Amino acid sequence: MRRTLTAIAVTTILALTTACSGSSAVPAAAGEPVAGGELTWAVETEPITFNPHLYAQAKARLLVWNTFEALLTHDDKGGYLPWLAERYDVSADGRTYTFHLRTDVSFSDGTAFDAAAVKANVDKLREPNYAPGVAAVQLRNLDRVEAVDTATVVFHLKQPDVLILDFVSSPQGAQVSPKSLTTAANLKAGGPDLAGTGPFVLTSYVAGQEVRFERNPSYHGARPAYLDAITYRFLKESSVRIGALTSGQVQVVEGVPATDESLITANPDLRLERGLNSGSAFSYYFNVAHAPFDDVRVRQAFREALDLDAVLKGVYRGTATRAWSVIGPTSPFYDKTLEGTYGGDATEANRLLDEAGWAARDAEGFRTKDGKRLTVRLVQNAPFVRDRRDVLAQAIQAAVKQSAGIDLAVTLADQGTATKALTDGEYELFENSRADTDAGAALNLLLHSAGPINRTGAKDPELDRLLDAAVATTDPAARSEAYRQVQKIVVDQALVFPLYAPADQIAAASSVGGLGFEPTAGVPVSAYHLWAGK
Numbered sequence: 090m091r092r093t094l095t096a097i098a099v100t101t102i103l104a105l106t107t108a109c110s111g112s113s114a115v116p117a118a119a120g121e122p123v124a125g126g127e128l129t130w131a132v133e134t135e136p137i138t139f140n141p142h143l144y145a146q147a148k149a150r151l152l153v154w155n156t157f158e159a160l161l162t163h164d165d166k167g168g169y170l171p172w173l174a175e176r177y178d179v180s181a182d183g184r185t186y187t188f189h190l191r192t193d194v195s196f197s198d199g200t201a202f203d204a205a206a207v208k209a210n211v212d213k214l215r216e217p218n219y220a221p222g223v224a225a226v227q228l229r230n231l232d233r234v235e236a237v238d239t240a241t242v243v244f245h246l247k248q249p250d251v252l253i254l255d256f257v258s259s260p261q262g263a264q265v266s267p268k269s270l271t272t273a274a275n276l277k278a279g280g281p282d283l284a285g286t287g288p289f290v291l292t293s294y295v296a297g298q299e300v301r302f303e304r305n306p307s308y309h310g311a312r313p314a315y316l317d318a319i320t321y322r323f324l325k326e327s328s329v330r331i332g333a334l335t336s337g338q339v340q341v342v343e344g345v346p347a348t349d350e351s352l353i354t355a356n357p358d359l360r361l362e363r364g365l366n367s368g369s370a371f372s373y374y375f376n377v378a379h380a381p382f383d384d385v386r387v388r389q390a391f392r393e394a395l396d397l398d399a400v401l402k403g404v405y406r407g408t409a410t411r412a413w414s415v416i417g418p419t420s421p422f423y424d425k426t427l428e429g430t431y432g433g434d435a436t437e438a439n440r441l442l443d444e445a446g447w448a449a450r451d452a453e454g455f456r457t458k459d460g461k462r463l464t465v466r467l468v469q470n471a472p473f474v475r476d477r478r479d480v481l482a483q484a485i486q487a488a489v490k491q492s493a494g495i496d497l498a499v500t501l502a503d504q505g506t507a508t509k510a511l512t513d514g515e516y517e518l519f520e521n522s523r524a525d526t527d528a529g530a531a532l533n534l535l536l537h538s539a540g541p542i543n544r545t546g547a548k549d550p551e552l553d554r555l556l557d558a559a560v561a562t563t564d565p566a567a568r569s570e571a572y573r574q575v576q577k578i579v580v581d582q583a584l585v586f587p588l589y590a591p592a593d594q595i596a597a598a599s600s601v602g603g604l605g606f607e608p609t610a611g612v613p614v615s616a617y618h619l620w621a622g623k
Contacts, residue, residue, distance in 0.1 A: 122602060126621030127318045131330040133344035135323040137472050137504065139279030139291060139300075141263035142213070142220050147366060147524035147591065147612055148343070148475055150260060152321065154615035155302045156197075157263035157285035160188055160207070161254065163526055165608035167421065169254055173202065173264060173286065183249030183563065188257070190240045194309045196266035198284035204236035209267040211244075219277075220261065222541045226533045227256035230560075249561045251568075255527040288314040288617040298323060302616060315603070315620035327477075331596070334359065340601050340621070343613055345594040346477055347406030353596045360599055363408075364606030364613070365419050366591040369531040370412030371478070371522035373467070373586040378546030381463060382517055386445040388583035391465070392431060393438035394493035400484045401589055404477055412587035414576045415536070419590070419611060420528040421565070422572040427580055435492040442493060456494040464496040465517035470507035476591065478520065511544060519544035522591045526609045529560055529568070532575060536584070545584050552578055598622075 134148035141157045144150065160174040171177075174188040194202040211234045214220045230250035235243040244253055256262040266284035273282045280294050288310060289302035303318045322339060324330045330342040331349045335356065345353060345361060353361045375382040375391075382388050401409040410418065413428045442448070447456040447463050456463040467482060482499045489495040497518075502510065510516055521542070523531040534540045537556050538548045552575060559571035579585050593613055597604055600622030605614050 120600075120602065120622055122315050123620045123622055124313075124315050125317055127320070128316060128341060128601065128616070128619060128621055129320045129322060129339040130341040130343070130616075131322045131324045131333050131339045132342075133325060133327070133330065133475055134472070135297065135325075136300075138277060139294070140265070140277060140283060141260045141279075141285070142210075142223065142265065143277060143279075144260040145222075146473060147368075147522070148593075150524065150607075150610070151343075151613045151615050152300065152302075153260045153263065154287065155289040155319075155617070156283070156287040156291050157260070157265065158287050159258050159260075159263045160190075161258040163258060163607070163609050167526060167609040169258060172258075174257075179563075183251075183561075184246045186244040186246070186253055186257075187237075188242050188244070190242065191309070192240050194286050195307060196264075196268070196284045196286055197290045197305050197307065198266050198268055200266045200268045200284065201239075202264060202286055203239040204242035205239070206264060206267050207242045208234045208236045209270060210262075210264055213265075213270050214261070222534060223256070223261045225539060225541045226530060226537075227252050227259070227261065229533075229539075249563075251563055252527065252530055252533070252560050255525065255530050258526065259530075288615075289319070292318075310617075314617050316616055319616045319619070334596055334598075337598075341595065341597040341604070341619075343593055343595050344475065345596050347408040350406075350408070350594075358599055359596055362595045362597075362604060362606070364593050364595075364611040365410060366417060366522070366524040366593065366611040367419050367609050368417055368523040368525035368528055369415055369521070369535065370417045370587040371476075371520065371589050371591050372412065372415055373588065374519040374521060374535065374545050375584060375586070376514070376517050376519065376544060376546055377584065378514060381445075381447070381458075381465065384445050385583055386441045387447070387463075388586075389431075390438040390441040390445070390493060391489060391495060392583055392586050393434045393441065394489045394495060395485060395586075396433045396435075396488065396492070397588065398433070400481070400488055404481050404484050405589075408592075410590040410592065412589050414587055415532070415579050415585045416528045416572065416576060417522075417590045419609075422528050422569055424573045424576045427576060431580060438493040442495075447494075450494055454494055455490070455496045462496055463494065464498055466498045466500070466510075466515065467518040467520065468507050468510045468516050469499065469501045469520065470504055471501055472504050474501065481588070482520075514546075516544075524591070524610050524612050528572070529556075532556055532572070533560070536575070536579070547582075547584055549578070549582075 136149040141153045161169045162172045176189050178187040230246045232245045232247045269283045288308045292303045294300045299322045301320045304314045327346045333339045334342045353359045375388045416423050447458045449457045486497040525531045534542050555571045555575050559568045602620045603618035
């Protein structure tokens with residue numbers, strides 16, 4: 090027996106997706122959709138690449154979807170809906186996924202979208218050193234892709250793996266023109282010479298300043314984008330972003346810290362919206378491959394040394410949602426029973442460190458053992474730092490020193506320096522969060538012994554078994570149970586210290602319509618949904 094997702098009229102999908110993209114209704118001030126005009130949007134994070142295959146920054150997701158699209162999209166319950174594929178079938182053994190493609194779609198460079206294009210994209214992703222994270226996790230169980238005819242493409246798996254659907258609905262699975270894959274001057278960086286099927290075309294990019302998208306005149310959707318164009322300005326400092334909005338230089342900003350929210354809420358011409366991201370929580374991952382975190386007592390002590398609620402309140406003024414699991418609280422796999430089960434006991438932290446042999450103190454009050462200070466290094470990768478995470482690290486640094494004598498050494502480094510430190514093992518803490526729609530993708534990347542960004546150094550056969558079992562079944566209850574056990578192991582072994590659930594905030598002029606957040610992912614929607622208003 091084959092399971093089939095029936096085709097849905099594209100116009101219906103567009104309406105459904107638009108309707109479920111916002112976390113709240115569009116204010117009446119925005120009025121009905123208006124065609125034409127331009128918007129300028131100030132963003133916190135400049136993408137390290139515009140190539141969707143190499144997408145790695147949650148805050149770049151709204152830019153990716155302007156130009157590129159995937160075979161499937163999501164409804165507001167996390168289920169799958171057709172997009173570039175009209176429908177798909179799954180074989181009874183879960184090893185064959187057949188996608189029936191739309192035949193009226195072209196890339197913006199005029200190349201036809203067809204089964205050969207899908208195969209070319211997947212084959213590119215599997216090339217050595219191109220997108221190792223995707224190949225190692227989402228395509229780990231893929232055997233081959235077969236273009237049966239122009240409108241039919243088949244994914245043959247070596248064994249069942251539900252993450253294949255997450256892949257074909259994700260930015261990494263977005264379709265790039267096969268011509269671009271062979272002729273782009275700088276494929277890994279992406280840019281104007283990378284063509285997609287999306288509602289906009291990237292027309293110009295000035296590094297460090299801005300990127301501009303113009304409406305795709307040949308877009309296949311039931312309607313073209315409302316906007317003629319949208320420009321995203323890269324403004325790292327929140328005060329600069331908010332100032333640009335309140336002065337009218339931009340009409341939308343993302344990334345509004347709690348310290349600046351009153352400037353938005355007190356202005357009747359502006360509005361503020363918030364959305365929690367899906368996937369994994371923002372967490373510190375302990376490197377257990379060497380001292381001092383090879384000792385579980387030291388890991389537990391670090392966790393107990395921090396009054397996290399107080400720190401989050403101080404940094405985020407009560408707007409942050411504390412995390413208790415490596416999985417974010419909006420995920421259907423989140424284990425709520427972990428809440429309140431650990432952390433914040435300074436007496437216990439000090440007892441554990443004494444027991445682990447870190448009983449002495451140096452002149453500055455830091456703990457020592459055999460004459461060596463208890464120093465743990467956190468190397469922050471600058472392009473990925475968002476949400477005042479640098480300020481949070483400083484607050485944690487002060488707190489663990491005061492309560493337990495732990496020396497947290499924080500370095501904010503450029504991407505090359507940070508990557509080298511991680512590659513060389515020159516760190517004790519690794520920070521990360523992911524906005525994957527299916528939390529299983531994040532867990533396999535970060536916790537599986539074969540995960541390409543497993544920075545804990547843990548090689549746990551039981552964790553691997555549970556993670557493998559969870560992607561090999563389509564039964565939601567079985568997946569939830571496997572991930573419940575994964576979360577318990579992570580907490581019991583103190584492999585990860587969850588800190589908060591990442592969120593996005595959008596502030597905008599009241600005249601801007603269509604603002605909202607992607608269903609399930611919780612990140613801002615692309616410009617396809619926006620209009621300038623009057």
